[in-house]
Structure formats: C-alpha cells, structure tokens
Amino acid sequence: MENSLEITDSTDWLGTPLQLLAPLESSLRCQVCKDFFDTPMITSCSHSFCSLCIRRCLTADNKCPICREGDQVLKLRRNWAVQELLDTFKTARPAVMELARKFKALKEQEENQVPEPQPKKRKANQIEQSQEVSSVEASPPRLRTRSRSVKAVPQEPEVIPEIIEDSEGEEEYIPDDGMAVCPVCDRTMKIEAVSHHIDKCLVEQEAREATERQKHTAFGVLQRQQNSPSKQLDRLPTLNYDLMNPSQLRKKFKELGIPTEGAKDLMKRRHTEWVNLWNANCDSQNPKSRMQLLRELRVWEDTQGGGSVMTVPDRNTVTSKGFDAAGWSANHNDDFKRLIASARKKTDAQVRSTIPGSSGSDQSPSTSPNGLPGKVAEDLGDR
C-alpha cells in the first residue's frame, strides 16, 4: 500500500542536518492520532489534542489521556496559538524537508568521493552554514532555487538573482545600457526579453501573492475569530440514551439525517460518533460540509460500526484455538438435526395457530417467523 509512504512523521528529520526539528515536529502532533493537530483543543489540565481525538477519548473515558485527570467535553477550549504555529510549520515543512534531504544527499555524495570541483566546495560550505542556522533561516536557499528557474528565461543571468530579493525601492535606478524594467516585477532586463518575460512574470506574481496570502493566515485567523460568532454552527447536545427507547432514538436520528438501522447499542455508538464529528467540525476554522461529515460517519460505520462484522469475534473469543469445529459438528450432527426439526415443528405450529387458514406451505406469511430458524438450519447443515 502506498499509504505508508505518504505519512509524514517527526522521524523524517532524523539523519538530516536538521534533526533538531524532530522534537519540534512531534510537539506539534496530537499524541492520540500521531498526526498534526487538527483543530487543537486544550483541556482543563492544559493538554492539547485534536478536537475530534479528545472528544472521542472523553466520551469513552471522561479522562485526559495524558494525565488521566477527569475532564468534560464542555470544558474544552480552542488553542489558537498552537493552530497558528502549526499552520506556519506545515507551510514551511515541505521546502525545509527538501532542503534537509538535499544536504544529506550531498553530504553522502561528498563522503563517497574525493571533493574535486570548485562549485561543489561552495555547496559544502553552505551545508555547514545551515547546519547551524535554524529552520526559519533555511528559506534563503529556497529563494535561490526559485531564481534559478527564472534563469531559464532567455535574459541576463547574473542580474536577476542579485535584484530578486530587494527589488522593491529600486525603481528609480534605470541604467541606460539597453535595458528595460518589467512593469510587473520591476526587474531589469534586455529590451528584447521584456515581452517574453512579462507573460511568465504575471504567472509568477500570482503564485507569489498566493503564498503571501498563506503567510498571513495568522492574521486571517484573527479575522475569522472575530467573524466566527455570527455564523458559528450550533453544537449538538448529547442524549440520555437510557431514557429513550429505540423508536424515539430512530425519530431523533431521522431529524439529524443519520442512518437509523441497527440495534440500540449500535445506534448509541453511532450517535456518539456523529456528535463528536459534528462538534469537532464546529470547532474547526474551516468547517466541512454536512455531506463530508456524513461520509466520515460512513467510514466509521464500515470500520467500527455495523459494517464491521469483525469486531465481536475478533477479541474475547470463547472457543479456544485448538477447538476442532469439524469433529464437533460431526459428533453432534444428530443433535443438531433433531433440534432443527423440533424448531421447525414449533414455528410451523405457531404460524398455523396465528394465521388461521394458512398452511405451513404458504411462503409469504411464514417468512418472518420461519426466516431465522431456516437460515440457522442451512448454516448448520453446511458444517
């Protein structure tokens, strides 16, 4: 499965020059799901978890998973600071990781072969430098890689990398050497190259603005925080399942628009999961649609709810491992047959007595009382 490759982990940093980032990353991960926090919430005991994770834990156990202090879902509060840290880190991670891996690869290459060419040596210095600098300062080399791609456009290669970083405020400086200034990015280049450059530049500009917008999510968070109360979704209350009978529950489920099938226990668990999904979504900065939540409930249903037949026999199986099922059924075959026969007789008699005028041979009325024993009989007959 390719899933295992997609999963990022704090151990990704180990072995790279930036391995000190591993503990930073693991502190930005939820200890329950081991993934990056998704809508971090803080408990009364000041521990943080994903909203959905801690809701699931508390509805199961009423205790903080870290310190086992008692807590309630109602006391959870959002942890915006962690959310902001996380957003920033997640944005920076791919680039920083790529850098770290590149350095690692380069270093390994260098260890394998005697260093001869000049430019490589310069790169080696670069490695040592950034080994000391923090992750934040790791971005300048990334800019340089971008400028390298700019170089692909036919133009003076040396000029661009120099100007790229402090292009603002340099508008007045126009050297009269047959060069022109791009109206979009204010970079200087040969006149012939301008028109070709502008198309490319506009695309780049847009991309840059997009990242800029991302950078300011911190500010965005504040804005959203101020806006949110007006359009906040209503949280769902928990139900007292003991006071409700299955038909009342079913009615309630219909109102909520979630599946109503299954026994009471399954319905209880389904409702708990739905309330957790829904309320965690209310905490989120970017709430998902109702359809998306229903899909997530579906996944739950398939893996832990009614769709997973495995749950019961998987653990606490009564029969021991060495149990000889074939031998047992052979030995007791007669008993089974006798029991099946008497069960059939009984249900047939019942059908005849409850529905006067219908003989046992009539299929339609007998399906419900007869359906189950018939199936059992088949199952047993198979053995």
Add this chain to the structure above:
Amino acid sequence: MAQSVAQKRLFHEYKNLSTNPPEGITAGPVSEDDMFYWEALIEGPGGTPFEGGVFAAELKFPKDYPLSPPTMKFVGGGVWHPNVYPNGTVCISILHPPGDDPNHYEHASERWSPIQSVEKILISVMSMLAEPNDESPANVEAAKMWRERRSEYEQKVRDEVRKGLGL
C-alpha cells in the same frame, strides 16, 4: 478504501518504528493489507536469564484502537515467566484498559491510555522480562519458582531460551 482512525494511527506507529526503532525491538504488520495484526520480535534484555534470546509475539489491535489496547501473545512458546500465561498471552498493566482492574492492584497511571503506543508496550514488556511483577502471576508455577527457587527459575529460562534458538 477509506482508512479508519485506527489504521491511520497504526501506519504512523509503523513508520515511526521502522525509521527509529528502539534497541532490541522490531515490530510491524504481518501484511500491510491488515494493519490490525502485527508481529514483533523482542531481544531478551541483557543481564537477565533471557539474554541472548529472541522472542516472537503477535499483537492484535481492536477496531477502536487507540481507545482500547491491543492484546499481545508470545508465539512459539518458551517464555517461562510469572506474567506470561502458559499459552503465551502477556499480562501487563499497560495492556489493560483503565476502566477495569480485575486484579485490584494496578495503578491507573500504569494502564492503557490512547497516548500509549506499540513502542511503549514492547519496551514495558522488555522490562517486565527483566523484572517480573510478583503481584499478579499469570503463570502461577513460574511465579512460585521465581519466588522460592530463583536459581532453578533462571536455569529453566536459560534452557528455554537455548531451546528457542535451536541449540
């Protein structure tokens, strides 16, 4: 197929264990198609009669992992230990959910919590091999022997280890 919470979490643990394995411990799913069934290898801790042995165990995870703990069972036999049932099932507090305490001796803080992990279980089992917990013997015979005839116990363990290695 959409992944369940448990599967995702187990993938994380798998990756973590394979990139950064603790000393003397190897663990992973038998097949990546079924993340709920793992196999683990534990080296016998040094300085104990288990030294030099390699013990295989199977871990079975419930569908609501990590809310509920997995079960762990040594396979292939040969683990003569007060806290290991004769059939190989490991009896250790970290594998018991905090709700029930059948033995009435465990501190809640030692028991399972969703923040525990396969790694922590295996490390606990390793230290359990070194220091048996006398209070809740799963294997009464072994516990008695450990308590009363320590040298005989150690000899038996060493013999089992050697047998396990095919010597």
